[in-house]
Amino acid sequence: MMSILRSPQALQLTLALIKPDAVAHPLILEAVHQQILSNKFLIVRTRELLWRKEDCRRFYREHEGRFFYQRLVEFMASGPIRAYILAHKDAIGLWRTLMGPTRVFRARHTAPDSIRGSFGLTDTRNTTHGSDSEASASREIAAFFPDFSEQRWSRKPGLVAKLPGTTSCQRVWLVAAHPPGPGSSSTSSLEHLWCLRRRIFLLLRATPSSRSCLGYTAPPEALPGCLP
Incomplete structure (x- = not known):
């Protein structure tokens, strides 16, 4: 009993998104979901939703002015997406490793077994999104799950x-x-x-x-x- 209590490990949270290109194909959606389960993530919350363009613009405002910004907004609002809060001792790093590089061409050559290497179509239609830092994770989780309290969950x-x-x-x-x-x-x-x-x-x-x-x-x- 005490062997469990002596070594508590904090769980890190991250936001994971499955983009419209994957949600539109049930077999790809299920394959990504199984990746989450097989890599021992805990699914704290999940929801499927249609994103409004104004929400997309707000979420990706750091990219405003870049050549791909409007294309990204249009794509993310084009169909249902699935959002997860995932927990793991290295949730951010592990999920980003599983996703693979953002650029699909690079993912196919350097990480062909990654999610993007397996299912990505273009650099925009690249199947998944994941938070890149703890600060980003907190902000992004709040955007998709406004009623979720990290502090309350951890305590x-x-x-x-x-x-x-x-x-x-x-x-x-x-x-x-x-x-x-x-x-x-x-x-x-x-x-x-x-x-x-x-x-x-x-x-x-x-x-x-x-x-x-x-x-x-x-x-x-x-x-x-x-x-x-």
Whole structure:
């Protein structure tokens, strides 16, 4: 039990977009989604939407005045897109690696197995977008998920108990990885520990195969005081 608690790792968030060229083709959309799952990302939030041109202009305002700006705006507003908030210990770097270079010609030659190398059509119709820094991720997440609070998500482990796209093993890890922050009272720390132990017990009971996840194996009776 304590081996889980000794090594909490902060999860980094990033925004991932699947662009209209990929959403229009269900097989490509599913292939990109499977890349997300197979690389152990946690899907915190996801939504599919049609983007208005004014929203596109606002999102890409850093490119305003460049030769491709209007073409990019027109394309991103041309059909449905899918947005994700992804969590991983290296969410930004890993997602950008999986996407591959922005220029499709370069992606096909230097990273042919990347998402853009596999499915990209042009430098604009290049399948995906990903935040390039933590500051960009925060700003972009707020643009697509205005009701989402990074601070609240990171401080309240109960919010991750039923994340879509996660296994019981991953949820156990998430709960253990988000203890109360510095300055928390001893009462809140004890409450967190009790809730953590009870939640792990319930998850392990629901999914027996997850009892050995993360190198930790324990029968339910090893978690006293956690009965529902």
